[in-house]
Amino acid sequence: MKDETIGIHGLAFNEPLLFDQGSSGRTGCSLPEVDVPEVKTERLLPKKLLRRDIPGFPELSEVEVVRHFTRMSQWNYGVDLGFYPLGSCTMKYSPKINEEVWQLPGLSRAHPYQPESLVQGALELMYELERYLAEVSGMDRVSLQPAAGAHGELLGMMLIRAYLESKGNPRKRVLVPDSAHGTNPASSAICGYQVVQIKSGPKGYVEPQSVAEVMDEDVAAIMVTNPNTLGLFEEPIAEVAKIVHSKGGQVYCDGANLNAILGISRPGDTGIDVLQFNLHKTFSVPHGGGGPGAGPVGLKAHLAPFMPVPVVEKKGERFALNHHLPSSVGKVRAFYGNFAALVRAYAYIRSLGPSGLRRVSEVAVINANYLMSQLKSHYHLPYDKFCKHECVFSDARQVPHDVHTLDIAKRLMDYGFHPPTIYFPLIVRGALMIEPTETESKETLDQFIAAMKRIAEEAERDPELVRSAPHKTKVSRLDEVKAARQPNLRWRPKGSDPTLSASG
Amino acid sequence: MQYIPNTDADCRMMLDAIGVRSSEELFADIPSRLRLKRGLNLPPPLSETGLMKHMRALANRNADVDRYSSFLGAGAYNHLVPATVSHLVFRAEFYTAYTPYQPEISQGTLQAIYEYQTLICQLTGMEIANASMYDGSSALAEAVLMAHRINGRTEVLMPRAVHPEYRMVCRTYASKLGLRLHELPYTDKGATDLKQVKAGLSQRTSCVVIQSPNFFGGLEMLDEMAEAAHAVGALLIVCVPEPVSFGIIRSPGECGADIVVGEGQSFGNALNFGGPYLGFFATKEAYLRSMPGRLVGQTEDKEGRTGYVLTLSTREQHIRREKATSNICTNEGLCALTATVHLSLLGRTGLRELALLNLRKSAYAKEAIAKLRGYELRFSGPTFNEFVVRAKKRTPAKVNRALLGKKIIGGLELGRFYPELSDCLLICVTEQNSREEIDALCKIMGGAR
Numbered sequence: 001m002k003d004e005t006i007g008i009h010g011l012a013f014n015e016p017l018l019f020d021q022g023s024s025g026r027t028g029c030s031l032p033e034v035d036v037p038e039v040k041t042e043r044l045l046p047k048k049l050l051r052r053d054i055p056g057f058p059e060l061s062e063v064e065v066v067r068h069f070t071r072m073s074q075w076n077y078g079v080d081l082g083f084y085p086l087g088s089c090t091m092k093y094s095p096k097i098n099e100e101v102w103q104l105p106g107l108s109r110a111h112p113y114q115p116e117s118l119v120q121g122a123l124e125l126m127y128e129l130e131r132y133l134a135e136v137s138g139m140d141r142v143s144l145q146p147a148a149g150a151h152g153e154l155l156g157m158m159l160i161r162a163y164l165e166s167k168g169n170p171r172k173r174v175l176v177p178d179s180a181h182g183t184n185p186a187s188s189a190i191c192g193y194q195v196v197q198i199k200s201g202p203k204g205y206v207e208p209q210s211v212a213e214v215m216d217e218d219v220a221a222i223m224v225t226n227p228n229t230l231g232l233f234e235e236p237i238a239e240v241a242k243i244v245h246s247k248g249g250q251v252y253c254d255g256a257n258l259n260a261i262l263g264i265s266r267p268g269d270t271g272i273d274v275l276q277f278n279l280h281k282t283f284s285v286p287h288g289g290g291g292p293g294a295g296p297v298g299l300k301a302h303l304a305p306f307m308p309v310p311v312v313e314k315k316g317e318r319f320a321l322n323h324h325l326p327s328s329v330g331k332v333r334a335f336y337g338n339f340a341a342l343v344r345a346y347a348y349i350r351s352l353g354p355s356g357l358r359r360v361s362e363v364a365v366i367n368a369n370y371l372m373s374q375l376k377s378h379y380h381l382p383y384d385k386f387c388k389h390e391c392v393f394s395d396a397r398q399v400p401h402d403v404h405t406l407d408i409a410k411r412l413m414d415y416g417f418h419p420p421t422i423y424f425p426l427i428v429r430g431a432l433m434i435e436p437t438e439t440e441s442k443e444t445l446d447q448f449i450a451a452m453k454r455i456a457e458e459a460e461r462d463p464e465l466v467r468s469a470p471h472k473t474k475v476s477r478l479d480e481v482k483a484a485r486q487p488n489l490r491w492r493p494k495g496s497d498p499t500l501s502a503s504g
Numbered sequence: 505m506q507y508i509p510n511t512d513a514d515c516r517m518m519l520d521a522i523g524v525r526s527s528e529e530l531f532a533d534i535p536s537r538l539r540l541k542r543g544l545n546l547p548p549p550l551s552e553t554g555l556m557k558h559m560r561a562l563a564n565r566n567a568d569v570d571r572y573s574s575f576l577g578a579g580a581y582n583h584l585v586p587a588t589v590s591h592l593v594f595r596a597e598f599y600t601a602y603t604p605y606q607p608e609i610s611q612g613t614l615q616a617i618y619e620y621q622t623l624i625c626q627l628t629g630m631e632i633a634n635a636s637m638y639d640g641s642s643a644l645a646e647a648v649l650m651a652h653r654i655n656g657r658t659e660v661l662m663p664r665a666v667h668p669e670y671r672m673v674c675r676t677y678a679s680k681l682g683l684r685l686h687e688l689p690y691t692d693k694g695a696t697d698l699k700q701v702k703a704g705l706s707q708r709t710s711c712v713v714i715q716s717p718n719f720f721g722g723l724e725m726l727d728e729m730a731e732a733a734h735a736v737g738a739l740l741i742v743c744v745p746e747p748v749s750f751g752i753i754r755s756p757g758e759c760g761a762d763i764v765v766g767e768g769q770s771f772g773n774a775l776n777f778g779g780p781y782l783g784f785f786a787t788k789e790a791y792l793r794s795m796p797g798r799l800v801g802q803t804e805d806k807e808g809r810t811g812y813v814l815t816l817s818t819r820e821q822h823i824r825r826e827k828a829t830s831n832i833c834t835n836e837g838l839c840a841l842t843a844t845v846h847l848s849l850l851g852r853t854g855l856r857e858l859a860l861l862n863l864r865k866s867a868y869a870k871e872a873i874a875k876l877r878g879y880e881l882r883f884s885g886p887t888f889n890e891f892v893v894r895a896k897k898r899t900p901a902k903v904n905r906a907l908l909g910k911k912i913i914g915g916l917e918l919g920r921f922y923p924e925l926s927d928c929l930l931i932c933v934t935e936q937n938s939r940e941e942i943d944a945l946c947k948i949m950g951g952a953r
Contacts, residue, residue: 028849029584045753065592076598076601077597097552101559106567110776113580114576115913118913119567121565183822233533238537270538287603288601289616291836292638330675331673337778339776369518410608438507441509476805478608479803487801487815489621489633
């Protein structure tokens with residue numbers, strides 16, 4: 001049978017490490033002219049501070065460096081290559097114009113300590129972006145400082161702690177549902193809180209009753225994700241917020257899944273006090289192989305005195321940085337935030353406008369429900385109701401053939417797709433969490449559906465084919481146990497033991 | 505909308521397949537009182553042409569280091585970025601990928617991180633390095649938390665010669681866990697006072713933080729600090745916001761540092777008005793399990809071919825949740841790739857020459873300004889590419905205003921962070937400042953109009 005899938009074929013180069021190629025004396029860089037006197041180093045620095053050499057450092061020409069990284073890039077899968085349905089990660093297409101925009105010299109080549117009069121454009125952009133994000137989320141203020149979603153969570157919990165401290169008691173515990181991202185409990189812990197896990201109810205969301213049972217005056221906050229990691233809207237969110245507020249607690253919302261509700265529902269109108277935005281998810285900032293992203297934090301007015309400094313203010317027609325908020329929590333990073341990511345998000349919002357943003361969520365939700373409706377004949381769907389931006393299947397129907405979620409994920413690669421998020425959320429055994437986003441066409445979704453169905457058939461007919469996948473990638477399944485038991489975390493010169501001595 | 509392929513007709517077909525009449529039915533689970541009953545109050549959509557025009561207008565209201573000569577440093581450095589760097593980093597296979605959770609189709613990112621980890625180890629003189637942190641300041645805060653995890657002690661010695669914003673970030677992070685930061689003064693050499701460090705050390709000290717080059721550009725005597733810290737069982741954390749210095753200055757690892765963190769912006773990352781930057785983090789093998797952040801390790805596939813994976817993730821939030829060594833998830837992957845490409849291009853000799861160029865140009869400017877009437881060097885110790893100048897006759901603000909008139913952005917006015925240095929400027933000179941620019945700076949500072 002002719003193979004018409006879009007799976008991987010072609011030439012992949014082998015490419016050794018930087019350190020195992022090149023030749024002594026080569027460089028790939030043209031340095032500026034030496035136009036000052038070549039004073040002897042010893043005259044400028046004490047001898048004991050001097051370094052002679054960096055043994056093993058690369059010695060390559062420009063063309064070698066170019067081929068090295070170009071070849072390596074070809075071993076990667078990216079959104080520009082194909083469908084990347086990683087649940088909860090919102091791998092939408094990132095518009096190319098935004099990559100031009102952030103590199104404008106006035107934006108990318110401005111120093112953070114330039115006088116305010118010389119950065120009015122940058123400050124205006126930050127000022128306006130804060131207002132846009134506040135409007136989208138229904139919050140009063142937004143801090144643009146955090147560098148990523150988890151960083152935003154941390155700041156959000158710090159704001160809650162500072163607010164409660166100002167009321168006389170920071171409290172001890174934070175409630176986190178069992179379906180939450182791992183960053184939620186980790187962020188709470190860094191803020192000095194004990195984490196209390198709440199079980200999700202049978203409908204897939206947090207039941208007000210289970211919150212009421214554990215809510216008391218020692219609980220600082222609840223961290224909810226809405227829409228949650230099952231892709232479901234937390235229907236009783238307003239009741240949950242009411243219960244928490246009635247005991248003086250705060251409601252944090254993990255805004256990672258905002259892509260489902262732009263222009264449709266605003267967390268700030270549902271009783272949320274703080275939330276983080278993941279600009280690298282909802283607002284199209286490319287993921288960069290693991291960042292940089294940006295995780296601004298939206299907050300209600302009662303938390304504004306505690307915002308990190310500086311905040312951007314408008315005085316008449318001028319924009320200024322206010323470094324003096326007496327009750328501020330301080331800073332969670334140097335300078336003002338991942339500005340180049342903020343520029344992209346700003347450009348994205350300006351390109352789409354209010355109608356475009358609403359369309360994003362509508363189509364993202366239609367795409368997710370379409371996938372769900374077409375796949376539930378072949379895969380077990382633990383929560384069978386309309387979803388928002390993503391849907392979660394499990395491997396329950398493949399397990400009898402000894403085919404598991406990991407196998408399905410790996411087999412998808414042979415068909416030319418990035419696998420969904422797997423084994424998350426933890427409350428679904430063998431979870432396959434699929435988020436198509438609005439930037440995929442029906443044809444792409446149909447190809448993915450066809451591949452998933454074929455894999456379900458293969459699991460019955462030829463399970464070994466699925467278990468041994470992927471077959472077409474540059475490397476096959478990698479030995480993760482070996483990687484962890486004998487950590488080899490860096491190149492070392494030949495003759496030395498590459499694995500760590502202190503392992504285990 | 506060009507980013508959303510599905511037309512109304514496509515959506516219609518999908519809605520039919522789902523079995524609903526309209527998309528409204530898919531949102532029926534959101535209680536009506538939680539629905540937004542109006543359009544978002546945002547500006548109307550712009551075309552690509554309109555957007556570009558608008559963004560250019562915004563960008564043009566900022567100064568940039570192409571149109572001005574700039575002598576600002578202080579944790580953000582104007583260094584060369586070879587054209588090759590952006591051409592490689594902006595390969596879509598790199599920048600449109602996610603965190604490499606699926607190694608079989610992420611070998612490019614993974615091998616690059618493994619190379620990055622190696623480069624950071626080589627530069628810092630340490631044994632292991634992670635895949636990156638948000639920036640230098642948060643990397644330092646994470647290092648302080650890590651020291652506390654290792655020895656359970658609660659006091660931190662934090663010299664005032666550490667970047668003021670980094671100190672602030674550390675305070676913000678550390679106070680929630682009950683750690684106390686003790687600030688230490690600087691000497692007239694512009695360095696941290698060893699005697700004061702020794703006086704501050706006790707069995708309660710978790711770590712000593714030393715920045716070198718420090719905020720004043722001064723170089724610290726790290727081996728003496730290491731010896732003093734280790735004598736009471738405390739850790740030495742060395743912070744390096746200007747890593748070009750690694751090309752010529754002895755590595756912190758050689759001097760006995762336990763954790764080395766810093767800011768990698770200097771390696772090919774644009775100034776970007778403060779971010780995204782690149783926090784690097786390196787330590788000793790013995791502390792591997794206490795380390796925050798992602799790690800890439802080498803392993804092999806079923807056929808015995810070399811490959812790379814994310815590893816030792818039992819330290820991380822997605823496995824350990826509230827018991828994780830950090831809450832970090834998304835880091836600064838593309839900035840780490842940028843640094844890797846940049847350092848590969850510079851190489852063994854290039855980095856050394858670059859460091860030398862910074863040292864010599866800065867020394868040239870330092871000597872010239874010291875000779876000007878009305879100025880003196882505030883500190884006497886050795887510096888790398890930044891130094892502090894005291895303006896005796898005019899306020900720093902006035903000096904900078906005069907410079908701006910000639911399209912020169914002068915040094916940082918230190919009064920903002922150090923009231924006692926309100927007559928001082930922190931001047932940074934890199935390889936990007938030509939001799940001509942430096943001469944112009946001196947001329948205006950000297951009073952020429």
